Amino acid sequence: MSDTIPTTAGAEGAAAEPDEAPRSARILVAVLFVLLLVPGLIGFDAWPLTGWRLFSKSRGPEVTRWVIEAVDQDGSSRVVSLEELPLRYRHAEWPMSELPGASEAKKTAVCEALLTPVRNILPGTEELVIARDHARLVEGDDGHWTTTHDLEPFHSCNGAHLL
Amino acid sequence: MTVARIRTALYEALWGPETGARLLFVHVGLSVLIGVRIVAGSYRQLAGTPGPLFEPVPFLAWLPDMPSAQVFVAIQVIGGVAALAAVLRRHPRAAFAVAWVCYLVLAGLRGSRGKVLHNDLLLLWASAPFLLTPVTVDRHDPVPRRRYGWPLRVSLVIIALIYCFAGYHKLRRSGPSWAYSDNMRYVTLWGPSIGSSGWPGLARWVGEHAWVARSSGVFILGLELTFPVVIFVRGLRVWYALFAVFLHITTWLLLGLDYWAWAITVPLVLIDWIAAYDRLQAWRAGRAASGTIEPAPTAA
Numbered sequence: 001m002s003d004t005i006p007t008t009a010g011a012e013g014a015a016a017e018p019d020e021a022p023r024s025a026r027i028l029v030a031v032l033f034v035l036l037l038v039p040g041l042i043g044f045d046a047w048p049l050t051g052w053r054l055f056s057k058s059r060g061p062e063v064t065r066w067v068i069e070a071v072d073q074d075g076s077s078r079v080v081s082l083e084e085l086p087l088r089y090r091h092a093e094w095p096m097s098e099l100p101g102a103s104e105a106k107k108t109a110v111c112e113a114l115l116t117p118v119r120n121i122l123p124g125t126e127e128l129v130i131a132r133d134h135a136r137l138v139e140g141d142d143g144h145w146t147t148t149h150d151l152e153p154f155h156s157c158n159g160a161h162l163l
Numbered sequence: 164m165t166v167a168r169i170r171t172a173l174y175e176a177l178w179g180p181e182t183g184a185r186l187l188f189v190h191v192g193l194s195v196l197i198g199v200r201i202v203a204g205s206y207r208q209l210a211g212t213p214g215p216l217f218e219p220v221p222f223l224a225w226l227p228d229m230p231s232a233q234v235f236v237a238i239q240v241i242g243g244v245a246a247l248a249a250v251l252r253r254h255p256r257a258a259f260a261v262a263w264v265c266y267l268v269l270a271g272l273r274g275s276r277g278k279v280l281h282n283d284l285l286l287l288w289a290s291a292p293f294l295l296t297p298v299t300v301d302r303h304d305p306v307p308r309r310r311y312g313w314p315l316r317v318s319l320v321i322i323a324l325i326y327c328f329a330g331y332h333k334l335r336r337s338g339p340s341w342a343y344s345d346n347m348r349y350v351t352l353w354g355p356s357i358g359s360s361g362w363p364g365l366a367r368w369v370g371e372h373a374w375v376a377r378s379s380g381v382f383i384l385g386l387e388l389t390f391p392v393v394i395f396v397r398g399l400r401v402w403y404a405l406f407a408v409f410l411h412i413t414t415w416l417l418l419g420l421d422y423w424a425w426a427i428t429v430p431l432v433l434i435d436w437i438a439a440y441d442r443l444q445a446w447r448a449g450r451a452a453s454g455t456i457e458p459a460p461t462a463a
Binding site: 021022036043046051053057086088089090091092097106110112137143 | 177178180205208209210211212213214215216218220221222229267270271274276277278279280281284287288291292294295308309310312313314317321324325328329331332333335336337340341344345346349350352353356358359367370371
């Protein structure tokens with residue numbers, strides 16, 4: 001490795017430069033701090049601008065999450081973890097959480113977007129239900145914790161629009 | 164402390180001098196890290212994301228759909244080659260900028276599925292000052308110079324502010340009880356929203372021992388809120404870097420969350436590895452000369 005890297009200007013060129021940050025650097029730094037501080041202090045997200053609200057909301061024994069439930073031809077059902085689906089579907093909980101207040105078409109579109117990959121892993125799936133899971137952690141007498149679930153169906157689809 | 168001294172301290176925090184060798188080391192290190200994140204990231208698997216599940220981040224809002232696998236691979240190849248060029252110091256400023264933009268786009272696409280993802284943001288933000296880093300760097304110049312110092316110092320200040328904001332929003336949304344209540348018990352017992360714990364047994368153990376969970380809550384909030392101290396107290400940087408690495412490793416063990424980019428970026432920027440290496444060499448030389456064994460110096 002040479003002494004001066006790279007050698008476009010050479011060591012003499014480096015020595016001749018004023019020993020201070022250039023004006024362009026000061027402008028860049030000013031812009032960066034505005035973009036970092038404004039969302040950081042206010043707390044809004046417009047990625048890559050962010051409020052850095054990492055795990056900022058305290059958690060308790062009760063959580064409501066959005067889940068999908070596959071129903072087969074004989075009416076039996078099971079909750080399908082989004083982790084069982086390919087990577088592109090694993091954040092579907094967030095689009096699902098925005099469905100209250102959305103149009104029926106939007107609800108069905110999100111539901112059917114998930115129905116296809118669910119049928120790939122559970123071919124007998126007749127219907128997919130988007131549901132709110134009111135889950136609760138309960139501490140047992142032995143100190144171990146178990147989770148109870150209470151599913152509240154929100155929207156269902158059977159792929160009729162896909163045919 | 165007078166206003167003038169505060170102004171001087173802030174000025175030095177941003178524009179103070181560093182050696183060319185340290186600047187070069189961190190710039191190359193960030194280039195390597197960005198290159199690895201670009202090349203090794205699971206991006207092309209996002210191709211085919213259905214339209215109803217595609218929620219582009221604001222700067223990618225013009226995209227009608229998630230790009231195809233070929234587009235992802237093309238961005239990864241361009242970004243990977245650019246990062247390699249930056250490491251090899253071939254047009255380092257332009258190469259670094261291309262790699263940084265490719266990384267920004269790839270991470271943005273990964274975050275275009277509804278959830279705000281922070282996994283890549285610290286590296287992106289800490290690297291941003293290096294977009295205009297000096298291209299002519301004399302690594303054998305032992306004199307710290309201001310023209311070499313500002314990318315490193317601004318990057319360090321950005322990192323400190325990011326951690327502080329994380330703590331600030333915990334206080335703002337949940338109050339101090341975020342740390343000492345049962346919050347951390349439930350965080351570990353519920354586990355991550357996406358993925359799974361790297362060590363489920365440890366997560367369950369922490370959740371079932373309230374004092375461990377509360378201690379970890381106090382540690383996390385204390386670390387985040389006090390992080391800006393590293394801007395002014397150089398001697399604490401090694402400790403804060405080690406605490407941050409510990410935090411992110413345990414986050415992965417407990418929640419399975421990928422914060423490896425944070426865990427590597429923080430010590431890369433906070434610790435003066437060149438000075439630490441020089442001190443180690445001097446200590447070895449001294450030991451060899453005296454023939455005695457002395458305690459090894461610590462990095463600062």
